[in-house]
Amino acid sequence: MSEQGCDNMMIIIREYNHKTDYERVERVESSCEVGPNGELSLFTDLLGDPICRVRNSPAYLMLVAETVSNGVNEKAEIVGMIRGCIKTVTCGQKLSRNMPGELSKLVPVYTKLAYILGLRVSPFHRRMGIGLKLVSKIEEWFRDNGAEYSYIATDDANGPSVNLFTVKCGYSKFRTPSVLVHPVFAHRLPVSHRVTVIKLSPSEAESLYRHRFSTTEFFPRDIDSVLNNQLNLGTFLAIPKEYIWAGPGKFLSDPPENWAVMSVWNCKDVFKLEVKGASRLRKCFAKTTRVLDTFFPFLKLPSLPKIFSPFGLHMLYGLGGSGPMYTRFAKSLFGFAHNLAKECKCGVVATEVSSEDPLKLAIPHWKVLSFTDLWCIKRLGEDYSDGSVGDWRKSQPSLSIFVDPREF
The missing domain is CATH 3.40.630 (Aminopeptidase)
Known part of the structure; x- marks a missing residue:
């Protein structure tokens, strides 16, 4: 758990607790528009747990941002959340070293990749640095668990999201699938x-x-x-x-x-x-x-x-x-x-x-x-290197x- 001040409020970043947070997270989720041009809204999570969309990954975590007014005895309010998962994926390929007389073949080169999913901040609490704090905190968890890269997918037309990741968080534009x-x-x-x-x-x-x-x-x-x-x-x-x-x-x-x-x-x-x-x-x-x-x-x-x-x-x-x-x-x-x-x-x-x-x-x-x-990627540690691929960020599509x- 981390605490950071923001004007007259204290922002607490902590792990999601289904028993105490579900209804408040659902309210934030329903207030946020997703998809191209913001016309598509997530209506309901049928499995009854906002973390279910990453639960199927090998390693996953969901964090919430909670605000409490300084000096005022008010109930804490959840104003943002972020999900993250880590898995091992192919980042390139190389020729295998076979025994003499055998044909060489291409084999995958793997890397440990983190993925950010479902960053949401309440419309009433934006431009307060909450999204940046959530991203920074979940990146700490990525590094602690050995992830070499982190990436996110966003709509290229979503200016605020693209600016957050590419300008403030150090991500670079990587792939543009359809x-x-x-x-x-x-x-x-x-x-x-x-x-x-x-x-x-x-x-x-x-x-x-x-x-x-x-x-x-x-x-x-x-x-x-x-x-x-x-x-x-x-x-x-x-x-x-x-x-x-x-x-x-x-x-x-x-x-x-x-x-x-x-x-x-x-x-x-x-x-x-x-x-x-x-x-x-x-x-x-x-x-x-x-x-x-x-x-x-x-x-x-x-x-x-x-x-x-x-x-x-x-x-x-x-x-x-x-x-x-x-x-x-x-x-x-x-x-x-x-x-x-x-x-x-x-x-x-x-x-x-x-x-x-x-x-x-x-x-x-x-x-x-x-x-x-738009997929954006970030290298989480400069100590990671593979001679077969080098820096994945610089590879061609x-x-x-x-x-x-x-x-x-």
Whole structure:
């Protein structure tokens, strides 16, 4: 716990306590807008604990900022919070040193990475340095637990957030992935009749991911924990209709020319979102599109889900594949994932891809709902060094990134 003065108030930074803090944290959370242009608000945390969004990580912590007026006997007020987690991820790749006569191969280079999620400060207590104090305190915990880098994701248009991290906290702009969002229609999306979609077991998915994606930037070394999590709805593989599936071993040794893979994470059971600020006319228009799509599905009209009421989403992650037509296979997988989200009564499906990834153009999405994310990174200790990668901050963007759904 730390205490710092701020004008006539004392600011206490301490660890979150669910029994005493939940309701007060929820009030702050509901007063803060999130998402592009500030129109998206976190409606409710369904698991009943604001720390649940990082609880699935190997190491995690949530801090709150509490203010008490100096010299006045008032109940302490929570005015801010921050979540953080630490995990081991791929930051680069190098050639393995094999025995004479063996072919060298690329193997991942790992680093211990911290991630800041859910920094919130009450609108009535901003520009008082509370956000900076929260970031500084959680960075202390990162360093104490051996993290080499810390990073955050924010909307590039969020000036105050970008300024806090890049100017005041020493972070540098690192990657600019695209968040692609698609509404869930009342009608189903087509899946190519030339494609077979099979569901992999967690062990099969782990084998595929470790074999083909472990050198992808940000790939989590504990991918098995992700795939075995109860929020993971499955990993789905799209293969040619004529290809006979005989298990991951045969597939990895002799894959078809074209294939694609995608996993689905159930954010719907963790939190719900709500778009606010829409006019009555827009709400009426959205309802009309749903009615038409429901009664005339053969027209395939694009319909807006009930985004003006609390809605859930599915996060698509682990996207990838191989072959000259693999983006078409990925598009069929997206149709499959959309239809799964429809059955689960989700409002939208979302994914995040590198700005260089060809899937950015292949995955269906609505530009009005999608946006560019900004990832900022900071080196926490100059003593950390790896001759294979050097300073990760100075590396060039790779073609793909592996987005961890636990941080979405």
